[in-house]
Amino acid sequence: MMDSLVDVVDENGRKLGDDEIIDIMLMYLNAGHESSGHITMWATYFLQGHQEFFRKAKEEQEEILRRRPPTQKGLKLEEVRQMEYLSKVIDETMRLITFSLMVFREAKSDVNINGYLIPKGWKALVWFRSVHLDNEIYPNPKEFNPDRWNEVHKAGEFLPFGGGTRLCPGNDLAKLEISVFLHHFLLNY
16 A cells, blocks of 8 residues: 555646655554444444353353463464454444445446446445345344354445455454454453
């Protein structure tokens, strides 16, 4: 990303200055931090209201702690990758609490959706919440149920970070931050 910011040139041939690049990087850092905190708060809320899911997530974290060598200090990335159930909790929270509401996309060709023609070049609004609460994709869509992630979903059915070439560049960092917090929360609550 930094390489792109350094190399980008506008229509007049002007490059971004150092202050502009710093502003953009700080904006991305702050934008990602707020959404991670928001999802973390909702995940703790949902877990406290659903003891069976809380118990499963806590047991997984306790097992990770049991396997840890006694000399190890802190959480390792490979341990975060072992948090399969906690990842389902996070995905289910992001499905229910969609922090990125919508995105505009331009139709690259004529598209017919449910009898409506969207001509090539027109802009269409993708409302993520309507996808995440679609009863045909997610039965009982307003119910918090991390176990629904036991099945693989098709592309385009889960869009908390957008999708395709416009996928949020901070998606992995956000999930890592949320996982680390919830790991410690579950072990100490």
